[in-house]
Amino acid sequence: IQAECDSRGVSFPSLDDPYTPESDDIHRDVYSHIIPVIAAAHQLIATLQYPSMYVMTSAWSMHSATTLRAVVAGNVPEILREAGPQGLHINEIAAKANMNASKLSRVMRLLANEHIFKEIAPDVFTHNRPSSTLDTGHSVEFLVKNPQDKYKAATGMSSLCDMTGDESMKGASYLTETLLDPVTANSDEPHHAAFNRAFNTDLSLFPYYDEPGNEFRLTRFSNCMRNYGFFSRSILDALDWAGLPEGSLVVDVGGGVGTTVLGLSRIHQHLRYVVQDRPATVEQGIRVWENERLDALKAGMVQFQGHDFFEPQPIKDASVFILRAIVHDWSDTYAIKIIRQLREAATSETKLVVVDTIVRYTCSSGKEFEDIPGANISDAPAPLLANYGIGGTSVYQIDLQMMVLVNSLERTLRQFVDVLHAGGWKLEHVSRTEGDQMQHLIASPL
Numbered sequence: 001i002q003a004e005c006d007s008r009g010v011s012f013p014s015l016d017d018p019y020t021p022e023s024d025d026i027h028r029d030v031y032s033h034i035i036p037v038i039a040a041a042h043q044l045i046a047t048l049q050y051p052s053m054y055v056m057t058s059a060w061s062m063h064s065a066t067t068l069r070a071v072v073a074g075n076v077p078e079i080l081r082e083a084g085p086q087g088l089h090i091n092e093i094a095a096k097a098n099m100n101a102s103k104l105s106r107v108m109r110l111l112a113n114e115h116i117f118k119e120i121a122p123d124v125f126t127h128n129r130p131s132s133t134l135d136t137g138h139s140v141e142f143l144v145k146n147p148q149d150k151y152k153a154a155t156g157m158s159s160l161c162d163m164t165g166d167e168s169m170k171g172a173s174y175l176t177e178t179l180l181d182p183v184t185a186n187s188d189e190p191h192h193a194a195f196n197r198a199f200n201t202d203l204s205l206f207p208y209y210d211e212p213g214n215e216f217r218l219t220r221f222s223n224c225m226r227n228y229g230f231f232s233r234s235i236l237d238a239l240d241w242a243g244l245p246e247g248s249l250v251v252d253v254g255g256g257v258g259t260t261v262l263g264l265s266r267i268h269q270h271l272r273y274v275v276q277d278r279p280a281t282v283e284q285g286i287r288v289w290e291n292e293r294l295d296a297l298k299a300g301m302v303q304f305q306g307h308d309f310f311e312p313q314p315i316k317d318a319s320v321f322i323l324r325a326i327v328h329d330w331s332d333t334y335a336i337k338i339i340r341q342l343r344e345a346a347t348s349e350t351k352l353v354v355v356d357t358i359v360r361y362t363c364s365s366g367k368e369f370e371d372i373p374g375a376n377i378s379d380a381p382a383p384l385l386a387n388y389g390i391g392g393t394s395v396y397q398i399d400l401q402m403m404v405l406v407n408s409l410e411r412t413l414r415q416f417v418d419v420l421h422a423g424g425w426k427l428e429h430v431s432r433t434e435g436d437q438m439q440h441l442i443a444s445p446l
């Protein structure tokens with residue numbers, strides 16, 4: 001890592017350096033060297049720690065999720081940004097956050113012990129690199145005056161932490177009951193998730209967001225998907241976008257507020273784009289684009305369209321359909337319905353780009369798909385876990401998020417091949433970027 005940094009004339013950011021998107025560049029460049037170190041460090045901790053204490057640490061890890069939500073709700077990341085590098089005493093942080101100082105100090109200390117925030121003197125806290133990713137970019141004054149607007153244009157990981165501490169965390173506490181209940185145990189219905197038990201609703205997550213009173217949750221979710229998008233810049237390498245003829249149509253199905261198209265359309269301006277989603281999300285998307293890329297909307301380069309992806313696809317001449325973080329929201333029965341609708345609207349030349357995480361076994365998975373370019377990746381050297389453990393990605397956590405929230409799953413490559421085949425598509429190649437949470441599966445009509 002050091003040699004790579006030296007050859008580029010940059011330093012690897014320390015834990016004390018504040019986060020900026022540009023400071024991730026060196027991370028991306030050397031990620032292949034980082035992965036085995038993280039894997040080894042974690043495996044060493046598992047080896048060296050008392051086994052009971054190691055398990056206990058996992059059992060109590062929910063306190064990380066709940067404390068993250070608490071500091072985000074108290075606008076602590078913004079309070080500390082405004083305080084500057086000398087930090088702020090907990091009494092002052094608590095007064096601005098409208099919380100009890102003694103309790104907030106314990107919340108902060110748990111996080112500081114996990115290297116999120118830093119206690120630079122007793123009870124004086126400041127930002128470090130991980131904690132600065134929680135900053136929404138708003139002033140404290142704005143957040144206090146407009147709490148409902150917090151996530152309309154927020155940067156960073158705050159919406160993800162807020163949502164995780166709410167829908168995911170509350171739902172996750174009912175996972176065991178949901179796995180054991182004979183009604184939900186073998187169900188593939190989206191409303192038979194642990195989330196439904198926790199929130200006492202028969203509506204699955206997306207219709208639940210449309211209920212009156214849930215506007216804040218919907219905006220928070222949309223912002224969460226928006227900011228999660230930065231993991232997926234590698235879509236640019238997934239396909240020869242530049243080689244598509246002028247005016248070719250790219251349809252982002254279930255495209256949310258248009259995160260993927262924002263990135264693609266900046267670079268590939270010779271294409272036309274349609275972002276389809278549920279009407280409530282389309283409304284939010286148009287607001288985001290009116291702020292950021294009004295020119296693209298006005299020029300007709302990008303359009304939003306309300307569309308239920310279980311209904312017949314109205315666009316019959318798409319060059320590319322994108323499904324980003326969609327297939328993983330649905331059990332096989334429903335995922336096949338979605339991609340079958342796209343198959344029926346596809347021409348023989350249409351490509352389907354599925355963007356999702358691919359689950360690896362934690363042991364070696366052999367060479368099952370040698371005929372599919374990009375499908376196989378090499379195992380970690382022994383004695384590391386074959387998949388590089390948590391050095392790879394947090395795919396197993398995302399998988400459980402799906403189980404808890406919508407009774408769905410992240411898939412192994414075999415499961416993707418089967419679902420695509422049942423929906424009328426053949427997996428042609430897999431485009432991966434090391435360290436990226438999401439990979440790209442490119443398919444053609446069968």
Ligand SMILES: C[S@@+](CC[C@H](N)C(=O)[O-])C[C@H]1O[C@@H](n2cnc3c(N)ncnc32)[C@H](O)[C@@H]1O
Pocket residue numbers: 206225226229253254255256257258259260276277278281307308309310323324325326329
């Ligand atoms: C996990 S988000 C992914 C959003 C977007 N593709 C992205 O990567 O940012 C799932 C999206 O599916 C949309 N969705 C859920 N049910 C839908 C349906 N029946 N028809 C169209 N979109 C739907 C949601 O509104 C949400 O925007």
